[in-house]
Amino acid sequence: MKWYEVIDKIDRRVIYLLLTLFVIIPFFIPFTMRQNIMPQTKQLFDFIESIHPNDKAVVLSLDYTPQTMPECHPMAIALLKHCFARNIPVVGLSFDVQAPGLAVDAFATVADTINSMATSQEDSVIYGRDYVYLGWKSGFVAAMLDMGKSIAGVFPRDYFRNSVDSFPLMQKINTYKNIAIVVILSASDYPEYWILYPQSRYGVKIGAGLTAVMAPKYYPFLQTGQLSGMMSGMKGAAEYEHLVLNSGYAKRLGKAVTGMNSQSMIHILIIIFIILGNIGYFFSRKRKGEK
Amino acid sequence: MSTDPWIWIGAFLTLMIFSFLYKDNPFYKFAEHLFVGVANGYYIAFYWHNALRPNLFEPLSAGNIIYAIPLLLGLMYFARFIPKVSWLVRIPIGFMIGWGAGLSIPAYFQAFVLKQLEGTIVIPQTFVNTTEGIWALVILIGVVCTLVYFYFSKEHKGILKPTARIGIIFIMIGFGASFGYTVMARVSLLIGRIQFLLGPWLGLIE
Numbered sequence: 001m002k003w004y005e006v007i008d009k010i011d012r013r014v015i016y017l018l019l020t021l022f023v024i025i026p027f028f029i030p031f032t033m034r035q036n037i038m039p040q041t042k043q044l045f046d047f048i049e050s051i052h053p054n055d056k057a058v059v060l061s062l063d064y065t066p067q068t069m070p071e072c073h074p075m076a077i078a079l080l081k082h083c084f085a086r087n088i089p090v091v092g093l094s095f096d097v098q099a100p101g102l103a104v105d106a107f108a109t110v111a112d113t114i115n116s117m118a119t120s121q122e123d124s125v126i127y128g129r130d131y132v133y134l135g136w137k138s139g140f141v142a143a144m145l146d147m148g149k150s151i152a153g154v155f156p157r158d159y160f161r162n163s164v165d166s167f168p169l170m171q172k173i174n175t176y177k178n179i180a181i182v183v184i185l186s187a188s189d190y191p192e193y194w195i196l197y198p199q200s201r202y203g204v205k206i207g208a209g210l211t212a213v214m215a216p217k218y219y220p221f222l223q224t225g226q227l228s229g230m231m232s233g234m235k236g237a238a239e240y241e242h243l244v245l246n247s248g249y250a251k252r253l254g255k256a257v258t259g260m261n262s263q264s265m266i267h268i269l270i271i272i273f274i275i276l277g278n279i280g281y282f283f284s285r286k287r288k289g290e291k
Numbered sequence: 292m293s294t295d296p297w298i299w300i301g302a303f304l305t306l307m308i309f310s311f312l313y314k315d316n317p318f319y320k321f322a323e324h325l326f327v328g329v330a331n332g333y334y335i336a337f338y339w340h341n342a343l344r345p346n347l348f349e350p351l352s353a354g355n356i357i358y359a360i361p362l363l364l365g366l367m368y369f370a371r372f373i374p375k376v377s378w379l380v381r382i383p384i385g386f387m388i389g390w391g392a393g394l395s396i397p398a399y400f401q402a403f404v405l406k407q408l409e410g411t412i413v414i415p416q417t418f419v420n421t422t423e424g425i426w427a428l429v430i431l432i433g434v435v436c437t438l439v440y441f442y443f444s445k446e447h448k449g450i451l452k453p454t455a456r457i458g459i460i461f462i463m464i465g466f467g468a469s470f471g472y473t474v475m476a477r478v479s480l481l482i483g484r485i486q487f488l489l490g491p492w493l494g495l496i497e
Contacts (some may be wrong), residue, residue, distance in 0.1 A: 018313045023478075023485045027496045070483025071476065097337050117389035141394065195400045205437040210485065212476035216469045223430065226402065234479040259482045266478045 002287075008280030022269050026261035027144060033264045035257070040222050041239040044207045044229025045082070049247075053087035056180035057173050057216055063096040064105035068187035068211050074237035074256035075185050075209035076106040078244050084114055084125050085249035088180075091171050092133040093155065095140035095190055100159060128167040133142065135159030140190070141197055148176050148202040160192065176202045180230060183210040191218065195226050209236065233260050294496050302492040383446050433461040 015092040048058065060079065064072035085139045092107060094100050111125045126133065134155035147285045148153045150172060152164045164170045173179060182204055184191045191208040198204045205228045208288045210218060212233025221227040229238055237256035293299065340379035351358045364386060370379035411434050418424035439451060440458030447455045489495045 013313060017435070018486070019478075019481070023482055027485075027489055066402040067480060070479045070486065097334060136337075136341055138346065139336075164340065168315070196395070196402045200398045200401045212479065215472050216465065220407060224406050226406060233475050234482070235475065255486065259479065259486065262482050263475065263478055266476060267475075 002283075004280045004283035006280075007276045008284050010273075010276075018269060022265045023262040026265055027258065028100060031261060032257070034249065035235070035242050036240045036258065037243065038232070040227075040230040040232070041236050041275065043051040043222075044183070044231060044281065045240060045243045046087065047205070047207060047228050048079070048082055048086070050085070051088050051180045054089070056178055057091050057169070058083050058087040059179050060090055060092045060180040061182060061184040062092055062094050062099050062106065063184060063186040063188065063190045064102065064211075065096060065098040065187050066102065069102060070138075070255075070259060071211045071234045071237060072185045072187060072209060073102060073106060074234070074254045074259075075087070075231050075240060076103070076205060077110055077254055078237060078240040078256075079108060079183060079209070080115075080131075080252075081250050082240075082244050082247075084110060085244075087130075089150070090131040091169070091174070091179075092135045095143070096186070096188065097136065101137050103133055104159065107131060112197065128162075132164070132167050132169055133159045139205075141193060144194060144198045145201065148204075149241075150196060151176060162176055162222055173221055176204045179204065181205040181207050183207040183209065186204070187211045187214070189214075191227070195221060199226065218243070225232075234263060293492050295491075298491050301489055305488060309484075432457070437461050 051058065058079075060076070060083075062076060064076075072079075080090060092103055094103055105211065111127070111131070114123075114125045133152075135158055137154060141277070143154050154171060155164055158164055159168075176198065182194055182198070184194055186208065187210075194204070194206050199206055206226065207229045208218060208227055209231040210233070212235070215230070215232035216237075218227060218230060222230055231237055234256050237254070238260040241250070241254040241257050243246065246254055293302075304322045304325070306317040310316055311319040340348065347358055349364060351362065364383040367383045368380045370376045371461050411431055413424075413431050417427045436454050436458035438458070440455040440462065442455075445451060457465070486496070
């Protein structure tokens with residue numbers, strides 16, 4: 001068998017094994033690959049930076065699923081750290097059926113981390129004062145539109161079945177007028193609906209944290225200003241983690257940065273395989289042509 | 292290593308699914324069927340507790356008769372299974388199409404057609420920042436050439452031929468970017484699972 005036939009017929013299981021090894025190795029040989037911050041991630045970070053503390057709230061629509069956790073969960077953690085560090089109130093909600101459990105986990109993780117280092121009530125992050133999680137609502141288009149009239153009307157009770165009116169935070173957040181930006185962390189097309197309905201009717205500012213598969217579809221919305229910033233996949237999450245760390249809002253990087261080391265290694269491996277595959281294919285075809 | 296039985300179940304199910312990469316086997320089949328069953332159970336229970344009960348049955352039992360209308364409309368969907376009254380299904384479908392079209396047509400035009408068109412228009416002010424001006428031109432050329440490529444009412448000859456050729460280059464670049472992002476997304480899922488196996492299960496990483 002000729003050398004080019006060998007590379008043309010590498011067993012797929014060998015490729016899977018190499019992929020797995022390339023994912024695992026960076027976890028045990030720690031190194032940090034330089035992350036270039038993409039403009040759309042910086043744009044979202046800067047928007048959050050421009051919000052006045054204890055004024056308008058950030059609505060975080062957590063609509064990702066367990067299978068897309070590696071991409072979207074670090075985004076949620078980094079965004080929450082950023083908002084809480086700047087005393088920006090956060091209102092969480094979900095329209096995806098699979099999201100509530102993950103959303104509760106994201107809020108609890110960040111709140112516990114901050115509260116474990118807090119020395120006073122002011123430093124702490126308190127449910128109902130600094131953030132609420134409204135839970136899931138069916139009929140998302142109608143819910144998005146009705147939130148323009150009354151958020152408490154759409155979500156009379158939070159995820160934990162408490163009356164929303166009982167929270168001090170929700171006393172000052174009634175409609176989109178009290179919302180600085182809605183950031184959607186999603187594995188499906190919810191950002192499109194936010195742009196389509198609440199933005200068209202109420203002019204709501206929209207940001208997005210998307211899985212990498214979805215990102216190319218949303219670039220045109222950045223160009224037109226319909227999106228005020230975007231995080232794309234694990235890379236977007238890693239970039240936001242870097243921005244939050246560099247600005248002093250966090251003490252350490254999150255999971256996305258560690259994952260990006262493996263991601264970069266895998267990309268190198270895939271590029272090598274694409275080149276090898278093409279060389280094998282080119283020589284095999286040339287050989288057949290000679291025959 | 293974890294002592295939480297749920298972590299162990301998660302780890303074993305992950306390994307069962309990954310075993311398909313070697314070849315199809317009963318462990319993979321078991322995990323796949325279990326996933327479908329659990330997912331269905333979750334959805335039914337979730338919708339009952341979070342949609343049907345609080346939004347329909349509780350208000351109905353509290354005497355709000357108006358909620359009988361959505362209940363009736365919903366039940367009409369099941370008329371499909373009874374041939375004699377299957378025509379009834381047209382009523383809720385018609386209602387949904389009417390509502391959906393009325394709501395989405397103006398919004399689509401405003402958000403997707405007019406706004407995107409606005410983003411493609413190049414005006415002198417676009418060139419205040421040279422770099423942005425150049426990119427705006429690239430977008431304009433890309434949009435026009437891609438639209439020409441999909442214009443099939445006239446044969447691609449003369450000026451249409453090179454324009455359509457440029458269009459296909461833009462389309463290919465778009466496909467390349469999408470493919471690259473898709474690879475990144477799929478690898479991210481693998482990384483997530485490996486992080487779970489090495490971290491919460493084996494305790495080898497933080």
